[in-house]
Amino acid sequence: MLEFVRKSRARRRYWARSYAGWRRFTAAQPGAAHVALASLEQAGRINFMITQNVDRLHHRAGSNPLELHGTVYSVICLDCGFSFCRDLFQDEVKVLNPKWAAAIESLDHGSPGSDKSFGMKQRPDGDIEIDEKFWEEDFHIPTCQKCNGILKPDVVFFGDNVPKERADKAMEVARECDAFLALGSSLMTMSAFRLVRAAHEAGASTAIVNVGKTRADDFVSLKINARLGEVLFLKFCQEYSTLALSVSLLCDKLIRQGSWNQNQS
Numbered sequence: 393m394l395e396f397v398r399k400s401r402a403r404r405r406y407w408a409r410s411y412a413g414w415r416r417f418t419a420a421q422p423g424a425a426h427v428a429l430a431s432l433e434q435a436g437r438i439n440f441m442i443t444q445n446v447d448r449l450h451h452r453a454g455s456n457p458l459e460l461h462g463t464v465y466s467v468i469c470l471d472c473g474f475s476f477c478r479d480l481f482q483d484e485v486k487v488l489n490p491k492w493a494a495a496i497e498s499l500d501h502g503s504p505g506s507d508k509s510f511g512m513k514q515r516p517d518g519d520i521e522i523d524e525k526f527w528e529e530d531f532h533i534p535t536c537q538k539c540n541g542i543l544k545p546d547v548v549f550f551g552d553n554v555p556k557e558r559a560d561k562a563m564e565v566a567r568e569c570d571a572f573l574a575l576g577s578s579l580m581t582m583s584a585f586r587l588v589r590a591a592h593e594a595g596a597s598t599a600i601v602n603v604g605k606t607r608a609d610d611f612v613s614l615k616i617n618a619r620l621g622e623v624l625f626l627k628f629c630q631e632y633s634t635l636a637l638s639v640s641l642l643c644d645k646l647i648r649q650g651s652w653n654q655n656q657s
């Protein structure tokens with residue numbers, strides 16, 4: 393974040409790559425886990441969802457989670473706080489950098505390989521590499537339409553704090569829930585870890601589904617070492633309706649956790 397604020401070079405690098413990859417990024421579709429969670433919400437089994445994701449895939453699946461780390465679908469002014477839709481920002485970039493934007497579009501439309509004149513190359517994973525020379529010199533970033541200030545994606549960069557109002561809301565929900573399920577996160581960021589810890593300390597049942605260690609493994613009631621979507625959901629069920637059921641069963645198990653724990657000891 394500091395680098396982003398202080399160095400226009402870092403900003404050009406970020407926005408050039410982000411602009412280039414935007415179309416592919418926005419074409420992503422929700423996975424089995426997103427769909428299962430949305431259906432559980434609709435069934436009233438999940439009262440509140442908090443996400444660390446910034447990609448809006450939960451929204452596409454029909455959920456409306458609190459976005460703890462913000463979202464790349466909004467752009468915000470560092471100087472006056474004005475925020476606006478990312479699509480508008482993309483349009484502004486295009487106006488300021490017409491030749492470059494046209495080159496990006498030709499990549500998007502499937503001509504594989506690279507455009508040497510712009511130093512762009514589509515990698516096998518779909519990300520777009522951009523030659524340093526290009527974004528260092530010729531890439532122009534839009535500024536705030538209200539105050540001409542510096543724009544950044546409305547996300548919490550690594551090392552930054554979650555805005556207070558949002559952090560407070562998440563904490564309030566964590567303290568008041570009866571069960572807290574953490575999915576697909578190592579909880580290495582303090583902003584997420586402290587929520588699980590607060591829920592646990594307030595007496596809620598807690599569970600984690602994640603591949604590998606998490607920061608809360610020592611105290612959660614239940615830890616399932618599994619990949620979301622692939623293992624938790626798909627292994628047990630093939631159909632949409634039963635996807636939801638497997639999460640539902642897990643919730644039931646959590647709610648019974650008190651007696652379940654005593655039985656273990």
Ligand SMILES: [Zn+2]
Binds near residue numbers: 469473474
């Ligand atoms: Zn501004």
